[in-house]
C-alpha cells in the first residue's frame with residue numbers, strides 16, 4: 377500500500393529579496409517498507425521537502441497525504457533524524473529516547489521499558505545512562521534513530537543523517553540502518569547528496585533537479601536489488 381503521497385507540492389519563502397520557490401509542483405508516492413533516497417544538488421530543495429513532510433514547514437499549495445490523510449504540522453506518525461545531533465544534552469540516552477514516549481502519554485515505567493528496547497535495537501544498552509557528550513558521533517546518531525523510532529512512526533524522515541560523520545563511521549551507520557529497516561515495518565525517506573550512499577541504501581532514488589527559473593523535475597530511478 378501507499379504510505380505517503382505527495383501531490384503538486386509547492387513551497388515558497390518570502391524573503392527581503394523577493395519570493396524564493398524551494399519546491400515547485402513536486403509529486404511522488406512511497407509504499408510500505410520502501411527505502412527511498414532523495415538526492416540532488418545543494419539548494420535544490422531537499423531539506424525543505426523533508427521539513428515539509430515532517431510538518432515543520434507548512435506548504436504553499438499541493439497535498440501531502442500520510443495513509444490517505446492530509447498532513448499539517450508535526451505528529452508522532454513521522455519520525456525525524458537530522459544531520460546535527462539534536463539530542464537533549466542534559467538528558468541521558470535513556471531519557472532522550474523516553475522523551476517522545478512520555479509526551480505521547482506513556483507512564484514513566486512504560487516509557488522507560490520501551491525506550492530500553494529501542495536502545496537495545498541500536499546496540500547502546502551499555503550506554504543507556506550516558507550523556508550525549510560521552511558518545512561518539514555515530515553513537516549519537518544511533519540514539520537519534522532510536523528516539524525517532526520510539527513512537528513507532530509510519531515513516532522515518534532522515535535529512536543527511538550521516539553527513540557529519542567520517543567515511544568509516546558513515547559506512548557502519550549505513551549498515552546499521554539497513555539492519556534496523558529490515559527488522560521493523562518502516563518506510564524511510566532519506567535525503568543525501570551522496571550518490572554512492574543513495575545507491576547503497578535505496579530501493580528507489582528520487583533525483584530532485586532544480587532548473588533556475590524553470591519547472592523543477594523529480595526523476596525516479598529504480599535501484600536493482602542484489
Ligand code: ADP
Nearest residue numbers: 389391396398417418419420421422423424425
Ligand atoms: P537543499 O536541502 O537541497 O540544499 P534547501 O531545501 O535547503 O535545499 O533550499 C532550497 C531553496 O530554498 C534554496 O534556494 C534556499 O535558499 C531556500 N530556502 C530554504 N529555507 C529557506 C528559508 N527558511 N527562507 C528562505 N529561503 C529558504
Ligand code: ADP
Nearest residue numbers: 509510511512513514515516544545546548549
Ligand atoms: P561509531 O558508531 O561512531 O563508529 P561505535 O559505536 O562503532 O562508534 O563505537 C565502537 C565502540 O567503541 C562502541 O561500541 C563503544 O564500546 C566504544 N566507544 C566509542 N565511543 C566511546 C566512548 N565515548 N566511551 C566509551 N566507549 C566508547
